[in-house]
Amino acid sequence: MPAISDDRYKGTNPDGDIDEIALDRKVWWHIIPFVVILLVICILDRVNIGYAALTMNADLGIDPAFFGFLSGIFFISYVIFEVPSNQFLVRTGARIWLFRIMVSWGIITILIAFVQTPAELAILRFLLGAAEAGFTPGILLYLTFWFRKNRISQALSVFFVAIPLAMVIASPVSTFILSHAAWSGLAAWRWLFVLEGVPAIIFGALILVYLQDSPKDAAWLRGPERAWLASRLDEARVQDETPRAIPLRQIITTPGILLLCTTSFLVGLFLTSLLFWIPQIANSSGLSGSLMETGILVMLPYAFSVVVMYLWARHSDRISERRWHVAVPLAVAAIFLVLLSVPHTVVTGFILLSGAIAASYAAYAPFFVLVMETLSPGLRASGVALVNAIASIGSFAGPVLIGLAGGNISSPGTVVLFLFLGIAIISCAVLLVRKELAARVSGG
Template identity: 30%
Template structure:
């Protein structure tokens, strides 16, 4: 009887510890990402005002929006290597305090050059946050929970976009107060939470299970030993033990490409949707209403992360199917968004948004299930380095396409083509850790 019951008791113990970790870590990490994503994307609400007040063209706006991601991408791998050595607590604190200060300095933008420079500095300051947290979660959760934990963290982006649009719209109405433009007030006020939260991270975020006062010594040991066993099994199956070896692992490389297509699609919509809504309206709309409508895809994104991702990751076959279906839904939704007009188009963007954070957290669980140690840290950073360049290419193509055609939706066809390629790539993914890389 004891032999039969032991696995069940052990599974219940692991589930209880996972629940404890979720409750202790995820609210704080989600809050970090809410603030990060808000400061990263709030320029979407200021696009039309920056064009009117500073004379920025759509192409210049798109380029400036994208330069953030080039700087971010260039520094991700060294950032994750540093975090692997010094620990998450000190490094995330450093990231937050510097990005908060620079984000507030966006209020000083007065021409194209200063816009470009500050966006580059903001990207450099924030570099490593997302892959750093993806790495950090591998210190706490096994392979069966990583995609779900990643998805919960990504809900922070949804929350930021749901509240960011209406909040940005309200702050834009402060135009003229104290001699500042509304968009200047928006950058200043929305930068403050990052600065205030940074010391909280320094005080409350444990580096690893052994440092968590809210875990017992037995729980911390069990987590460490269980994850060490899983890592050994993953490395034995994949054979990927070095940075160069990552490029030979077909599943990891396909996951990196899919994440790139995903990011191009997501950021193309994110940075231009408020402007698209404003231009589609036959009458002038209040900025808070534009922001609220722009938040609709993100509301559905949160639903997908919270309710679809946990169900989609229960078995390897279900996980693979969820990626393919999710990418198809994103493709169809984006096409409908382009050709469907104001109402049906928004339905299309909502459909795409529903699967944004089903596909992405699964992709970021792939390296954690196949790599280990410093190779895992660099592998996650590589995935996000390539993916985050989508935040450059997407808005840049959108901006140039709008300037060339006068149609703010024209650039989304670029995202559609890449999403179709990602659908094809999804058939070659391998989620069974027992199989060697390159075999399906």
């Protein structure tokens, strides 16, 4: 990933003791590549069931409707434990809690390889959601302990690039395992869970060695650097002002937070359902003739998303603007979804779907920066987790709805779902910038 850059200032601080650019670069290269790897592993273990389904469903007798339920049940426990998990992270420190999260979900992923019935799979998927709850919002909060306001958007943009990047990696790797791994009498889809669960345990253990809770604990920074950076971050305020009880009333009465929650629900419903269903959608479309070709086809929209997502977030940070950088790509994604309801060829449908995916991901980093800017430091741990939990409710509903519609983007149920989803998303996009729109219309 490219190093952090900013042309708005150069040189040292007025005292001449701290080279801000060198310090930012040092923090960037120590923290960001590692947490990107962690999120890639997280997404791999969350969505590998979508690839396993290409052969697993026939082995276990799973139909499309039940597969949608299996994909979504992960998010039921995820939502239940999301906010409490972030509260614990603040109390225990990020290292200990992130270690617990990763090792526990790695163990559960490996156990999935040995299920014999759909019911056993459903139970482990539920436990996987409980184990992983709090990981993404926990990392988001953790990054605010290291990056100042004029740096956090770039940090988040590269961190969130890991989501489509994980799909770029998952597509060829998972389909390769499915095509070649059938050792010791275990089906290839079972080896998929084993081989993709082990990295979570390894990197979970590395968290204890490599990461520190905050700059004041970082031996790889000089003493003056630790003090200077700590004095310019909100980490101490978050630690001191985060209440032990979950402040739901304060969060939901924060101006603008309900609209942000609604937006996160809709985007979560669309993007996460595709994470699970797109391998089967591509495989059944007629555009691919083998598992490896399916992997390559699925990889394309996510590879494009990586580029669009990073460039758009950098532009947002360069001009210090969030709302339009959320609203514009969401409106574009909504238009693509609405166009899917118009008669089209298979190729056109896949292009429209790919455009909607890339546009939605472009809004990711500016959206979460906007969430954190909307919340006070004392509400961030619970507030970011709540917004992510609401997105997870959508993430539960999406796979289930597509499963009930037959798991095909051309089925009438899916077409209607995407049509209404597009209308709802564009409504949220307009509401996010309604004041600016009103001012432009009135000439103010």
